[in-house]
Amino acid sequence: MIEVNNLEKSFDDVQVLKGISTTFEEGKTSLIIGSSGAGKTVFFKCLLGLFEPTGGEIIYDGDNSANDTKESKQERRKNIGTVFQYSALLDFLTVEENVMFPLEMFSDLSRSEMMDRAHEVLKRVNLKEESFKQYPAEISGGMQKRVAIARAVVTRPKYLFCDEPNSGLDPATATVIDNLIQDLTKEYNITTVINSHDMNSVIEIGEKIIFLSKGLKAWEGTNQEILHTEQEDVFNFVYNSDLMKKVREALIREGK
Ligand SMILES: Nc1ncnc2c1ncn2[C@@H]1O[C@H](COP(=O)(O)OP(=O)(O)OP(=O)(O)O)[C@@H](O)[C@H]1O
Numbered sequence: 001m002i003e004v005n006n007l008e009k010s011f012d013d014v015q016v017l018k019g020i021s022t023t024f025e026e027g028k029t030s031l032i033i034g035s036s037g038a039g040k041t042v043f044f045k046c047l048l049g050l051f052e053p054t055g056g057e058i059i060y061d062g063d064n065s066a067n068d069t070k071e072s073k074q075e076r077r078k079n080i081g082t083v084f085q086y087s088a089l090l091d092f093l094t095v096e097e098n099v100m101f102p103l104e105m106f107s108d109l110s111r112s113e114m115m116d117r118a119h120e121v122l123k124r125v126n127l128k129e130e131s132f133k134q135y136p137a138e139i140s141g142g143m144q145k146r147v148a149i150a151r152a153v154v155t156r157p158k159y160l161f162c163d164e165p166n167s168g169l170d171p172a173t174a175t176v177i178d179n180l181i182q183d184l185t186k187e188y189n190i191t192t193v194i195n196s197h198d199m200n201s202v203i204e205i206g207e208k209i210i211f212l213s214k215g216l217k218a219w220e221g222t223n224q225e226i227l228h229t230e231q232e233d234v235f236n237f238v239y240n241s242d243l244m245k246k247v248r249e250a251l252i253r254e255g256k
Pocket residue numbers: 011016034035036037038039040041042043
């Protein structure tokens with residue numbers, strides 16, 4: 001579980017995060033959403049340890065970032081898996097080498113143990129064996145995303161951070177990737193946080209949604225609750241596309 005207490009982040013004298021408090025639970029997929037410039041990425045980077053908060057604290061299962069030393073940050077890093085926008089695979093390494101890479105960095109396993117572990121996870125994300133020795137440029141965007149997810153969970157991290165995991169994917173593949181992230185989150189009991197723009201993801205997998213506005217947490221709740229919100233800024237954000245307007249009409253029609 002990650003507990004965030006009154007988190008603040010300023011750049012020079014501009015305060016971007018203005019005191020955010022929330023919790024992210026293990027085995028759950030939580031989404032950070034909000035309009036452009038709301039502070040989602042800054043919040044996400046603070047959680048990842050890429051930005052130093054200027055106030056407040058982040059507690060990772062009792063391990064408080066406010067007491068950080070270089071060593072404690074490095075130790076925490078081993079428990080974090082990340083899936084970046086556009087997968088960010090290393091194009092000079094094969095699929096299996098990409099997945100073995102974090103094990104080489106963070107484990108004492110032998111090469112054959114690393115290979116076994118990488119293959120096990122690649123199979124779990126439904127990659128076929130014939131792809132294991134291919135290079136990222138030789139496989140589709142959806143497959144690259146599966147490899148990125150395999151690489152993120154191969155160390156069995158406690159925390160998984162995904163930055164716009166669906167960008168560049170067609171809607172059907174995006175749904176498959178969302179469900180894969182949610183399934184792995186439950187299976188491995190990971191605390192998963194996703195920075196997302198995608199309303200489809202919000203509805204599919206948003207077990208907890210944090211809506212940021214102007215550096216503040218303006219709303220939090222579940223995917224079911226957000227569909228019925230009457231809070232104006234959240235409502236406008238959720239129902240601003242034609243697709244979501246149709247969802248709204250269907251909800252009203254069905255009396256939900
Ligand atoms: N490294 C930085 N230095 C100074 N200001 C920054 C820095 N990173 C972000 N900001 C500012 O923080 C504010 C929030 O930015 P952030 O990238 O978190 O927004 P966002 O909600 O992720 O938006 P988007 O959906 O467009 O990615 C913006 O005004 C931005 O200019």
